[in-house]
Amino acid sequence: MRRGLVHVLAWLLATGAAVTLSWWGVHTVMAGTAYDPPRALPIKAADATAKEPKPPATPSERTPPPKRRTPSAPPRTDEPASTPPPSPTPTKPPSPSPASTTTVTGQVKSYDTDGGRAVFDLGRTSASLVSATPGAGWSMQVWKTESWIRVEFSSGADRVSVFCTWHDGPPRVEIGTY
Template sequence: MRNGLVQLGAWAAATGAAVALSWFGVHAVLTGAAFEQPTALPLPSPAAGGARSPVASAPVPTPPQEPSTPRPESSGPTPAPASSTTQRSAAAPGTPPASRRPAPTTATTTAAAAPTATSTVRSYPVPGGKVALDIRPDNASLVSATPDPGWQMQVWNGPQWMRVDFTKGDQANSVFVAWNGHPPTVETVVR
């Protein structure tokens, strides 16, 4: 019995020493490491009324470097195009009654990004989710893709294109981005 207790005590002491030594070694490395903060990119505010639109709302540009540029010029016209776009697209697709099944249709919208010196984050809502893209003069990158409840999302990337799909049952809606030798173009397909 005494021999078993001695072995148990030796094992506990060795294990405790190993854990303490490992912790101090790892702790010293982790406290000395500098972790980079994630970059937060500004997103445009959602359109009023809650209606989903396959057309992008107006972009919110990143803050300019020169303080002499007046702010109202860049944010003044933003609400008007977004609300008129929402009204137009909300009337176009219509909502079929829940009792009958609508025929599959394809609605396509294309928005070309104007070349600028800085990047601009744009949000593209489609039925099933929302995609936020960082559009630059020569490429685009995915900021976020958020599916609505009950929908699934999948992303495909190529060297000069990107595709984000939102699926639910037999419904599938997509956001395509391409920049093959031209400024990025965004196309939303609602099926």
């Protein structure tokens, strides 16, 4: 009986140690892959009169008209009918704090490779990574410094790097296969 209890205790200790070590290893690796939350890029306003929208090709592509909202409360009867309803006062949206704002000063360009896609916002004197998506069966790593960003896609022994540098001039992107 005592021998069986010792075996069970040894098994529990070994299993607990293995689970703890595995969790610590995965946590350490995953902590290095955290990304900033995605940000919405502004859409440049084009002259609305210059481009006419194309009609949908098929009826299934048409969007349904917006539904009308019904008033939640009946209108008051004690006010005269000739008085227009009060107009809502416009509210100014809160200005974002300087620490949380990122300005898009350049051009967003996408680079497709065998390993995946990397999208950069290329400014005049710097660049930022908008997104990086590995292809099916590929994994990805990202390195960032003050003057360059490297996105590496890997699958087995195959490696594809998208390297964006701007330390000695405007940003430039190089793609290498290793």
